[in-house]
Amino acid sequence: MNAAWWKTAVVYQIYPRSFADSDGDGIGDLGGIIERLDHLHDLGVDVIWLSPIYRSPQTDNGYDVSDYRDIDPLFGTLADFDGLIAKVHALGMKLVMDLVVNHTSDEHPWFVDSRSARGNPKRDWYIWRDARGGAVPNNWESFFSGPAWQWDEFTGQYYLHLFARKQPDLNWANPDVRKALRDMMVWWLDRGVDGFRMDVINFISKADGLPDTISPQQRFVVGDAVHTYLAELADTVFDGRAGEFLTIGEMPGVTTEEARLYTDPARGELDMVFQFEHMSVDQRPENKFDDIGLDLVALKTALHRWQSALADVGWNSLYWNNHDQPRVVSRFGDDHPDHWAASAKALAAVLHGMRGTPFVYQGEEIGMTNYPFRFPQEYADIESVNYFRSVLDQGWDSAAALAGLAKMSRDNARTPMQWDAGPHAGFSSEKPWLPVNPNHSWLNVAAQTAAADSVLAHYRALIRLRHELPVLVDGDFTPVMADDPQIWAYTRATAQEKLLVIANCGRTTRTVDVGLEWMSAELVLGNVSGTAAALTSTSLALSGWEARIYCLGS
Numbered sequence: 001m002n003a004a005w006w007k008t009a010v011v012y013q014i015y016p017r018s019f020a021d022s023d024g025d026g027i028g029d030l031g032g033i034i035e036r037l038d039h040l041h042d043l044g045v046d047v048i049w050l051s052p053i054y055r056s057p058q059t060d061n062g063y064d065v066s067d068y069r070d071i072d073p074l075f076g077t078l079a080d081f082d083g084l085i086a087k088v089h090a091l092g093m094k095l096v097m098d099l100v101v102n103h104t105s106d107e108h109p110w111f112v113d114s115r116s117a118r119g120n121p122k123r124d125w126y127i128w129r130d131a132r133g134g135a136v137p138n139n140w141e142s143f144f145s146g147p148a149w150q151w152d153e154f155t156g157q158y159y160l161h162l163f164a165r166k167q168p169d170l171n172w173a174n175p176d177v178r179k180a181l182r183d184m185m186v187w188w189l190d191r192g193v194d195g196f197r198m199d200v201i202n203f204i205s206k207a208d209g210l211p212d213t214i215s216p217q218q219r220f221v222v223g224d225a226v227h228t229y230l231a232e233l234a235d236t237v238f239d240g241r242a243g244e245f246l247t248i249g250e251m252p253g254v255t256t257e258e259a260r261l262y263t264d265p266a267r268g269e270l271d272m273v274f275q276f277e278h279m280s281v282d283q284r285p286e287n288k289f290d291d292i293g294l295d296l297v298a299l300k301t302a303l304h305r306w307q308s309a310l311a312d313v314g315w316n317s318l319y320w321n322n323h324d325q326p327r328v329v330s331r332f333g334d335d336h337p338d339h340w341a342a343s344a345k346a347l348a349a350v351l352h353g354m355r356g357t358p359f360v361y362q363g364e365e366i367g368m369t370n371y372p373f374r375f376p377q378e379y380a381d382i383e384s385v386n387y388f389r390s391v392l393d394q395g396w397d398s399a400a401a402l403a404g405l406a407k408m409s410r411d412n413a414r415t416p417m418q419w420d421a422g423p424h425a426g427f428s429s430e431k432p433w434l435p436v437n438p439n440h441s442w443l444n445v446a447a448q449t450a451a452a453d454s455v456l457a458h459y460r461a462l463i464r465l466r467h468e469l470p471v472l473v474d475g476d477f478t479p480v481m482a483d484d485p486q487i488w489a490y491t492r493a494t495a496q497e498k499l500l501v502i503a504n505c506g507r508t509t510r511t512v513d514v515g516l517e518w519m520s521a522e523l524v525l526g527n528v529s530g531t532a533a534a535l536t537s538t539s540l541a542l543s544g545w546e547a548r549i550y551c552l553g554s
Contacts, residue, residue: 006246006271007315007473009046010463011096011359015323016053016075017061018416019362021428028416028427030076030084036419039445041091043365043456044463047246048088049096049197051323053081057107059166060382061323061414062098063199064105068184085192094194096246101181102203103167110180111168118155125177126168127160128152129210139212140220145386148220160210162203162220164382172204172229185237195246198270202226202251202258217285222253227261230269238268248317250274256309263314272315272357278302279325282332289387289404294332296485296505304490307355307477316356320347321364326412330370334545339507340367340443342545345458345527346503349547350488352462353501355477360459362417366448367455370412371437376402380434384409420446453529461525469524469551471497486510487542496553499524502540503547511541521550 020032030053040048052062055070062072071081088095104111113122129137129149137158140148142165149158150165160169170177185196205223213221230249238247249262249270262270281298284290310316320328329335333343344367352358373379376388376398384405391401411434418440419426425440437443448454466472475492480502487510489502500518504510514535521535526548535550542548 004265005243006047006357008467009094009246009357010044010466011047011049011246011357012040012043012045013049013051013322013359013361015051015362015414017433018414018427020417020419021430021432024429025074026428026430026432027074029074030071030080034080034084034087037087037091037093041093042460043360044460044467045093045360047094047096047194049248049359050098052098052100054100057105057166059105059164063100064103064107064164064167065100066105066107066109068181069187082191089192094246095192096195096197096248097188097193098199099185099196099201100199101170102200103161103163103169106166106168110170114168115152115155115159118157124174125171127171127206127210128155128157129160130157138210140210141213143219144383145390160206162200164386169206170204173225178229178232182233182237185233189237189241189245194244195248197248197250197274199250200252201230201249201270202254204229227267227269230262231267234268247271248274252276256306259306260310260314263310265314272317274317274319274322275306277306283408287404289401289408291404291407296488297483299332300479300482300488303354304477304479304482311355311477316354317359318351318354318356319359319361320351321361321413322359323361323413324410326408326410327368327370328364329367330412331407334507335369339545340369341455342527343505344455346488346505346545346547348455348459348462349525349527349549350490350501350503350505352466353472353490353492353499353549355473355475355492358462358466361413365456365459366418366443366445368415368418368443369437369439370406371415371435373406373409373411374402376405378435379405379409379411381410381414384411418444420444458525458527465525465549469497469499470494471499471551471553475499481512487512498552500550500552501547502542502550504542504545507544509541509543511539513538514540518550518552521552523548524551525549 017028019028020036021028022031053071053075054065055067055072056062056064071078085095110122110125113120114126136147136149142148144164148162151158161167162169205225207221207223211221247270251273254275259273262273282294306316328347329340329344333347379385415434416425416427416432416436421441424432425436448456471492471494475494478491480489481487486506488505492499518535523533528546
């Protein structure tokens with residue numbers, strides 16, 4: 001097998017509780033995924049990434065694991081999971097699991113033992129500290145609001161939780177912890193899993209001494225052992241399996257310099273990383289819910305910088321959406337009914353044309369939009385709930401906070417998949433755990449399946465191009481019109497082929513000069529019907545949210 005098979009692949013992320021419900025309890029499950037696999041096969045994706053399905057109290061929708069070797073009953077059983085893997089593989093796809101190992105649930109037996117007594121053998125499996133001056137051990141903050149420390153009355157110490165208080169951080173400095181996690185990973189790989197997406201994996205090392213942060217944008221201080229820990233995984237868990245599986249490291253705050261090291265094939269630590277630079281261009285560093293609006297040049301600059309930085313070493317992941325981000329059509333596109341489809345296609349084209357492995361999040365392939373949230377009680381996401389509570393506690397403007405939540409809440413990505421125009425969008429026979437977007441009556445898979453000009457058809461075409469054109473995988477990346485506030489354009493080139501990817505990211509028509517080089521270039525993909533099959537002029541008139549991909553060469 002090609003050791004870099006994932007360079008030509010497209011990954012589809014499933015958020016299981018919102019994908020498809022097979023048993024009528026309003027929550028998606030493994031049976032529902034199995035029933036809908038043909039949709040993914042027809043879409044053309046190569047890899048399915050499952051958000052957590054481990055046994056969990058569901059404080060953070062599965063990112064609080066209480067048993068790493070079992071399936072949560074909400075989703076099914078291990079037998080159901082084995083059936084899912086078998087069908088995925090039979091359809092020629094691979095399956096990657098979310099790996100949540102920075103922290104566990106406080107209901108995990110490891111933590112139950114750890115908090116039972118200071119002298120318990122598992123006490124050092126988590127990060128415990130004495131109070132400092134009668135208060136928290138340092139100034140670290142939780143990503144879900146408030147201090148990152150929780151007082152334990154029974155043992156008289158604080159434990160660290162970078163996320164919810166029910167998500168205590170594991171102590172990766174303890175070799176027994178690392179061995180237990182390695183054994184668990186091997187157990188899943190032996191069961192047929194094809195890789196892992198590693199949740200906040202650069203958080204697993206904390207700075208020696210747990211020093212105070214010195215910047216309001218810094219919630220905690222990362223340690224310097226992440227490379228050591230990942231190399232250890234490579235030498236143990238992944239040894240002898242090279243080329244068989246995929247490793248993706250989610251790394252908030254990672255720099256391009258660090259990413260080059262993490263994804264350098266010679267080091268063997270990770271195949272690719274998830275970076276968040278382009279996901280922060282429309283928000284203030286200290287508050288993601290403080291929307292400052294989109295600067296297209298800033299967005300282009302961020303993604304172009306990563307294209308350049310990993311051009312010779314390492315590999316990029318390409319994504320607009322995931323379970324933690326609002327819908328891209330509402331965020332960076334235009335979700336007005338007159339423009340949502342064109343903007344969804346344009347944004348897809350500019351992303352999928354870049355160098356890296358594209359990720360498609362469920363519903364993205366049909367252009368799903370943000371939900372029209374209005375009231376605080378509509379939110380289920382713990383981050384959103386905690387944020388609004390902190391706003392009220394601090395006397396901030398609640399109306400502004402609600403506007404920020406409506407734009408940026410993670411719940412926007414978690415509303416049920418819109419399969420058809422039925423009462424619950426074909427997701428479930430009963431009331432879903434989150435409300436279905438009202439626009440499912442016209443925005444759904446069934447309505448788009450047979451339509452040649454649908455967003456779904458556009459995604460299928462983009463994925464086919466990824467498989468058919470080597471230049472999309474190997475071609476050099478060169479920005480064009482990088483400072484234009486409305487046009488997004490770049491080229492991809494090998495010795496045999498050259499592509500021009502160009503999109504008008506606005507409602508007004510723009511005319512641009514593409515140069516003599518592109519005369520007679522073949523149109524390989526567009527999002528406006530009736531576009532000429534080849535360029536006959538250097539002057540290119542692009543209507544609102546129009547995107548085109550032209551090819552020169554074989």
